[in-house]
Amino acid sequence: MPKPCETFLNFVDPSDQVSVLRNLACSSLVHHGFTHAMLCAHRGNDPLFLALLRPYPSGDHIVAIEEQLTLATALGANRIAFCSTGRAWSANDPVPPVCDDGDLRQRVVMVTQAALGHPSTDTPTDTTYLWPLEECLTGAAPTVLHDGIGPLHSVLMQAVQQSEDHSPPEPWGDNQVLQTSAAIMLDLERDGHQFISLGPKLEHTLGLWLDRMSVHGGTSAPAPQDTGVVTTPSQPSGPN
Secondary structure (H helix, E strand, C coil), rough: CCCCCCHHCCCCCCCHHHHHHHHHHHHHHHHHCCCCCCEEEEEECEEEECCCECCCCCCCCCHHHHHHHHHHHHHCCCEEEEEEEEEEEEEECCCCEECEEEEECCEEEEEEEECCCCCCCCCCCCEEEEHHHHHEEEEECCEEEEEECCCCHHHHHHHHHHHHCCCCCCHHHHHHHHHHHHEEEEEEEEHHCCEECCCCHHHHHHHHHHHHHHHHHCCCCCCCCCCCCCEEECCCCCCC
């Protein structure tokens, strides 16, 4: 079962969610030469989970993100951030600068965050932050894009809105939500997603469901008694 880690538990502000994901990605690039795509979910100020996405074919990141978002929406996440490396080029260039001689697009670390605000508002917003790879650990200010377009923007915004519309006030205290979430999480792990950390309010309650359902091998376990730039994400198998 995933355990809480200090860097995950200590951030509650939206800017912290972004900076922690950036630092994890940049550190992995420095020490390993690559980074996995990551998704982080909060409900208000409460961290829910931090996960690595399963491997995916180049250009097919949206499907893997949507799989993770099934858990985020089940838990009522209203602040979700996705982090990956990618390629960036000017929106003024109608054609990506890629030719037989090479790919001239800039490699970047990007974090896209969708949220209902802080405090919550009725209208979700999304923001994308971009750091050139050579600047990601220098403290340089990112390029910031608001109100993005495209499938990544759409799936994150839809998930945030769906969570707010249909989730209970405190999902960590709702046995039906916990049972459903545990079943989703076990399915995701079987598909290759890796959960790095759970938030403190979930670590115990959801952990009991995960332990019980793992023993029973399914979802029918009895309830525990204690309850302007265009970007393209890269496949996280290595540097571009």
